Amino acid sequence: MLCHLHAENSPDMGTVYIQENGQLYRLNQASGGASNHVSKPKPSRLFSKGFSVELCMNKENDNGRTDHFIFTYTKEGNLRYSAKSLFSLVLSYIVDNIHHVDSLIGFPEQIGEKLFYAADARQKFTDPRTGLRALQKFTDAYGSSVLQILCLKNRYLVISEKLEEIKSFRDLTCLDLSCCKLGDDHELLEHITKETLSSLIQLVLKDNCLSDAGLRKMTAPVRVMKKGLENLSILDLSCNPGITDKGVGFLLSFKKLNYLDLSATGIEDMMAAIQRIQTQIGLVYSEVPLKEFDHNCKTEGWAEHTVLQWEHAILEAIKPQRNLKSRTAAQRFYGKRARIKEPCESLLGEGHRKTCENLQFYKGRAQVCRFPLLKKKTDDKEELQSKRMPSLEPKKQRLKAKHLGLLMEDLDLLNSY
Structure with a gap:
């Protein structure tokens, strides 16, 4: 064996180690002698120092996917990678093909x-082709x-x-479209009136250019078939002149x-509306x-x-249309003045707007059919009340005295029916 190692035409075998009597010896190939000194071998690197990794995410028709691995670095700076769990791989596969899934009903x-x-x-719901289906x-x-x-x-x-x-x-419970x-x-x-949104509890339709015709359509399923917004608890129709x-009758x-x-609607006879709502729905002004x-x-x-x-x-998408400086410069060159946006004036007059400024109702604990505004107030409050409410007709004044003349026991008896 030694003769073969020291032969001139022998292949380069590198460093050779021999273990004898429990000790490790290294044969020096150059001198042919054995040395008891064993140098510590250098740590081997899995990757070279200049090695870099590029993750290929979501590439179609890529059989050699690398996103199945997690790449991290150790404290010594060495690159370490580990395979993802089977659950993560299956989850990613389903998400990539979510538009092909028939149904998720029954999944936890x-x-x-x-x-x-x-x-x-992965922005699957913003894709115009498959977002809706997903x-x-x-x-x-x-x-x-x-x-x-x-x-x-x-x-x-x-x-x-x-x-x-x-x-x-x-199954929305609150929808704000103000x-x-x-x-x-x-x-x-x-x-909104369909059965899919019958779970709505709060609906905000403030400032939506609604009229009596819109209320008639919106309340038709409830009035006729007892379906639709039958569970509605909070409704905001303010700022719809x-x-x-x-329209109060539809509500x-x-x-x-x-x-x-x-508030801020086109209701003219506010006292009649208050009386009607209090007596038929039980809401207090x-x-x-x-x-x-x-x-x-x-x-x-x-x-x-997602929203x-x-x-x-x-x-x-519309951002470039806001900064059309060339168009503005052209208008100035040709002497065209920029359009000044004037504040939209309400269809209601100033006095009428003050009258309907606050017209909110709530359901009191006792649900008493009475008019809080008709109580006796101080001089300052009476002056403010005269500005906000139209003058009472003699018939309404008699109705006021009639209601205020009832005892609490009588009112409790009426409410028990």
């Missing part, structure tokens, strides 16, 4: 939540867990661009209402603004970030 809610957040992170899979299976409260205040662009996606949300200028014939108002005394079908706001109409609601549910993604994408 914990699994559905992980699937939804994974799909949202969102419907979750709303059909999990209902209010996907979205329970939806606030679309001043987001008329989101309503216009994502109307079908908004209509896919089921300041969206929808009008009486908007498709979303028709959708098209709603008049006739009497909401028997479960606890709070109602009709409030002298002070109610906190229930502060509308500090916030979108809540799995799809909270923000929609809004961000729409704003980014």
